[in-house]
Amino acid sequence: MTTNIFDAPVPDTSSSTAPVLRATDLSKEFFGVRVLHGVSIELYPGRVHGLVGENGAGKSTLMKILAGVYQRDGGTVEFNGEPVSFSHPVQAMDAGLATVFQEFNLLPERTVAQNVFIGREPRRGGLVDQKGMVTRTAALLKDLGIDFIDPAARVSRLSVAEQQIVEITKALSHDAKVISMDEPTAALAGHEVELLYAIIRRLAARGVAILYVSHRLREIFDLCDEITVLKDGAFVSHTPAAELDTAELVRLMVGRSISTYFPSALEGTVPGDTRLQIRGGGNDWIDGIDLQLRAGHITGLAGLQGAGRTELAEAIFGAAPFTRGTLAIDGREARITSIRAAVRSGIALITEDRKAQGLALGQSVLNNALLAVRSVFSRRFAAAAAALPGVLNTLELSSRGTDQEVQFLSGGNQQKVVLAKWLLTKPRIVVLDEPTRGIDVGAKVAVYQLIRELARDGVAILLISSELPEVIGMADTILAMHDGRIVAQLPAGSSEQDVLAAAVAAPIGGTP
Amino acid sequence: MNVIRTLLSPRGAVFLLLAGLLIAVTVISPSFAEPGQLIRFIQRVAPIAIVAIGQYFVIVGGEFDLSMGSLITAQVVIAGNLIGQDAGRIFPVLALMLVLGVLVGLVNGLLVTLLKVPSFIVTLGMMLALLGGVMYWTGGAATGNPVDSFRQLGRGGIRGVPVIEILPYSVLVMAAVLAAAIWLTRTSFGRTVIALGDNPRAVRYAGARSWWVTTSTFVISALTATISGILLVGYAGVHPKVGQGYEFIAITAVVLGGVVLGGGRGWVVAAMAGAFALEALFTLLNFAEVPSTLRDGIQGVIIIAAVAYSASPLGGAKRKAAPPAPPQTSPPDGKEPVAPAHLGS
Ligand SMILES: Nc1ncnc2c1ncn2[C@@H]1O[C@H](COP(=O)(O)OP(=O)(O)OP(=O)(O)O)[C@@H](O)[C@H]1O
Ligand SMILES: [Mg+2]
Numbered sequence: 001m002t003t004n005i006f007d008a009p010v011p012d013t014s015s016s017t018a019p020v021l022r023a024t025d026l027s028k029e030f031f032g033v034r035v036l037h038g039v040s041i042e043l044y045p046g047r048v049h050g051l052v053g054e055n056g057a058g059k060s061t062l063m064k065i066l067a068g069v070y071q072r073d074g075g076t077v078e079f080n081g082e083p084v085s086f087s088h089p090v091q092a093m094d095a096g097l098a099t100v101f102q103e104f105n106l107l108p109e110r111t112v113a114q115n116v117f118i119g120r121e122p123r124r125g126g127l128v129d130q131k132g133m134v135t136r137t138a139a140l141l142k143d144l145g146i147d148f149i150d151p152a153a154r155v156s157r158l159s160v161a162e163q164q165i166v167e168i169t170k171a172l173s174h175d176a177k178v179i180s181m182d183e184p185t186a187a188l189a190g191h192e193v194e195l196l197y198a199i200i201r202r203l204a205a206r207g208v209a210i211l212y213v214s215h216r217l218r219e220i221f222d223l224c225d226e227i228t229v230l231k232d233g234a235f236v237s238h239t240p241a242a243e244l245d246t247a248e249l250v251r252l253m254v255g256r257s258i259s260t261y262f263p264s265a266l267e268g269t270v271p272g273d274t275r276l277q278i279r280g281g282g283n284d285w286i287d288g289i290d291l292q293l294r295a296g297h298i299t300g301l302a303g304l305q306g307a308g309r310t311e312l313a314e315a316i317f318g319a320a321p322f323t324r325g326t327l328a329i330d331g332r333e334a335r336i337t338s339i340r341a342a343v344r345s346g347i348a349l350i351t352e353d354r355k356a357q358g359l360a361l362g363q364s365v366l367n368n369a370l371l372a373v374r375s376v377f378s379r380r381f382a383a384a385a386a387a388l389p390g391v392l393n394t395l396e397l398s399s400r401g402t403d404q405e406v407q408f409l410s411g412g413n414q415q416k417v418v419l420a421k422w423l424l425t426k427p428r429i430v431v432l433d434e435p436t437r438g439i440d441v442g443a444k445v446a447v448y449q450l451i452r453e454l455a456r457d458g459v460a461i462l463l464i465s466s467e468l469p470e471v472i473g474m475a476d477t478i479l480a481m482h483d484g485r486i487v488a489q490l491p492a493g494s495s496e497q498d499v500l501a502a503a504v505a506a507p508i509g510g511t512p
Numbered sequence: 513m514n515v516i517r518t519l520l521s522p523r524g525a526v527f528l529l530l531a532g533l534l535i536a537v538t539v540i541s542p543s544f545a546e547p548g549q550l551i552r553f554i555q556r557v558a559p560i561a562i563v564a565i566g567q568y569f570v571i572v573g574g575e576f577d578l579s580m581g582s583l584i585t586a587q588v589v590i591a592g593n594l595i596g597q598d599a600g601r602i603f604p605v606l607a608l609m610l611v612l613g614v615l616v617g618l619v620n621g622l623l624v625t626l627l628k629v630p631s632f633i634v635t636l637g638m639m640l641a642l643l644g645g646v647m648y649w650t651g652g653a654a655t656g657n658p659v660d661s662f663r664q665l666g667r668g669g670i671r672g673v674p675v676i677e678i679l680p681y682s683v684l685v686m687a688a689v690l691a692a693a694i695w696l697t698r699t700s701f702g703r704t705v706i707a708l709g710d711n712p713r714a715v716r717y718a719g720a721r722s723w724w725v726t727t728s729t730f731v732i733s734a735l736t737a738t739i740s741g742i743l744l745v746g747y748a749g750v751h752p753k754v755g756q757g758y759e760f761i762a763i764t765a766v767v768l769g770g771v772v773l774g775g776g777r778g779w780v781v782a783a784m785a786g787a788f789a790l791e792a793l794f795t796l797l798n799f800a801e802v803p804s805t806l807r808d809g810i811q812g813v814i815i816i817a818a819v820a821y822s823a824s825p826l827g828g829a830k831r832k833a834a835p836p837a838p839p840q841t842s843p844p845d846g847k848e849p850v851a852p853a854h855l856g857s
Pocket of ligand 2 (some may be wrong): 060
């Protein structure tokens with residue numbers, strides 16, 4: 001294995017106990033392209049091992065090889081000291097190696113208990129012992145310190161965070177010695193992340209080894225005892241977390257140091273005329289919206305989960321139009337009653353969930369990127385098709401050509417395809433709903449840079465984000481939403497505390 | 513290696529299957545391979561291949577059209593009764609048939625998209641309505657017989673062609689329909705249809721008029737049924753049984769061509785090859801003296817086998833995205849009021 005100067009010695013505790021899982025020299029190819037080569041990793045009981053790297057570095061692939069979803073092309077895996085080779089996730093699970101994938105494998109119409117014991121239901125006199133299943137699930141949940149999930153509740157009624165807990169419970173019911181988690185917090189709200197932390201710490205205390213993948217470096221430092229960095233499918237370093245800081249970790253991940261996460265406004269950016277003006281806007285989900293977006297100006301929108309930020313974005317975009325109030329674009333009154341009308345008026349929405357609304361996953365990069373232009377501005381199609389390579393280049397999309405299906409791109413590159421789709425429509429008002437979710441630090445900086453460039457070119461921007469540093473770092477004006485209303489407006493550079501306080505405060509006069 | 517992979521994938525497997533079947537037929541009956549026989553085989557398949565092409569657009573866009581067979585029957589009966597022995601009526605009646613085709617497609621499409629009734633139900637209703645109309649009109653018996661000049665379209669051809677002697681018009685029509693279909697799949701419209709079958713929300717969020725795109729696929733499918741009906745008048749005559757079951761044959765052919773049910777993936781040429789493979793199989797069974805009463809059963813087995821094959825890892829399963837997120841995770845689109853429980857924590 002290659003070592004480099006950043007490869008600090010593994011702490012002593014590791015040599016005292018044996019690793020529960022040791023993968024050596026793993027390699028994997030897809031259609032002749034190496035996505036993993038010579039990667040080794042060791043997991044120790046009771047320790048949380050962070051796995052980080054840029055989009056497409058091979059983190060998910062590594063996890064899937066360990067879990068038996070993909071078969072490795074080379075290398076060895078030892079589990080409990082024995083060489084293993086799982087051909088199916090269920091086999092790995094039975095052996096005690098569980099994985100919580102980003103897409104859950106739960107049956108929504110079955111109960112929590114049925115999901116936990118699926119495929120090996122306890123029997124009693126030949127029949128499934130429903131009651132026993134519920135009691136045993138309740139016990140497992142209690143072990144995790146969870147008392148708010150009813151084992152007899154249907155999974156479809158649970159929130160994302162709760163479903164994740166069910167997945168973890170399922171792993172525990174198999175007496176898992178190793179649990180890997182792939183970006184488990186990507187869809188969680190702040191307080192749910194805290195809950196997950198607590199569960200992970202509890203699991204570690206019981207001697208479970210955890211493999212944890214996340215793009216949120218703060219979580220990596222909060223949780224992990226040691227950190228392995230991958231880049232372009234190759235091993236970069238393995239270091240105790242205590243010996244790293246964010247700047248150093250970023251440098252290991254992207255191969256260069258990033259000095260400014262949030263680029264400052266570009267030269268030539270001049271806040272101009274009002275592009276979008278909403279007065280008293282509302283519908284079933286939001287109310288009393290007064291909002292002004294100006295050319296060259298970035299408006300940040302903060303708020304808790306459920307505050308109505310996405311609903312506001314969808315109202316502007318015509319997906320769930322305003323039913324009250326007035327809306328003007330460039331000073332002229334406009335009625336945006338459909339997505340098509342919004343796109344025609346020069347509005348673009350980068351949606352929060354790229355797999356649900358952003359991309360047709362089975363189609364090529366080309367066809368996804370051109371989808372909006374060809375649907376709405378067919379006359380500009382030829383020009384857009386000609387501009388496409390340039391746009392993808394600026395976004396630094398890494399794909400195997402524009403014919404590749406987007407489902408085979410890593411998360412960050414998928415997001416770039418979504419951005420390309422909207423850039424090609426030459427929008428004048430851009431709404432970005434959680435634009436950096438699931439993308440790596442390098443790509444984040446690229447997105448910020450792009451936002452700045454749009455602003456310079458006179459686009460009005462509304463930036464919605466759950467990550468306060470992002471809103472604060474980028475926005476010229478910060479709005480806070482609560483309960484479907486805009487409750488506060490703060491100047492650029494406000495502190496996180498101030499924004500958070502504004503976002504949790506009830507609006508003046510209370511809510512109806 | 514890559515060639516083998518392509519041939520084993522649903523997209524390529526149908527061509528392999530077709531080649532195998534044609535060889536098998538030739539082994540049993542060597543005269544099948546003679547150019548004259550072969551062209552007659554193509555002529556026989558043409559009406560089926562054409563409806564398979566129409567059905568392809570509906571299926572790849574994520575829907576179904578069960579009304580094609582009845583529409584063929586209706587068109588055949590209209591042609592038989594309204595044209596009669598008066599050659600001067602050919603063009604007015606042809607125009608009427610086209611209008612009916614477009615109308616049926618529009619009604620199917622608009623009911624599916626605007627009233628959001630599943631296409632399975634809408635086109636089943638259309639199938640019964642058309643069939644009912646035909647039965648009412650004809651009393652269930654063979655009636656009418658259009659002039660020979662009209663029937664020439666389905667049964668005649670260009671004579672004196674070297675090697676094959678006669679080049680049937682229906683083969684030309686099929687080639688034209690195929691060329692148009694291939695062209696269409698490469699246009700923005702065609703790309704949008706496939707994307708729509710893949711992820712309708714993403715298409716809607718791109719600003720597309722998805723209702724109109726879907727409706728257009730039903731119009732295309734109804735038009736192909738109309739063309740097929742015109743050819744069948746000549747080839748099979750006028751009878752309320754002509755066209756019966758064509759919707760299932762078309763669906764089987766499309767599935768056999770590796771087009772994914774539910775949409776988003778598939779190649780129109782392969783769908784047409786599916787029609788040929790299916791007919792080659794029936795020809796083979798014929799030569800092998802398998803009773804024709806088994807046909808339906810065999811067709812059923814083929815549908816299931818083809819769908820199962822494309823769902824198997826060998827056939828490239830797992831290529832479709834993960835199932836849609838459960839209700840809570842999907843951002844407001846189904847739009848439920850902001851749940852107070854999520855607030856202020
Ligand atoms: N099934 C597949 N077929 C072809 N290529 C694949 C497949 N799965 C992954 N890849 C490719 O392998 C590389 C590594 O992908 P992987 O998903 O492991 O990255 P990742 O580190 O998890 O990235 P992200 O942070 O974006 O999730 C990428 O270039 C991706 O395009
Ligand atoms: Mg990943």
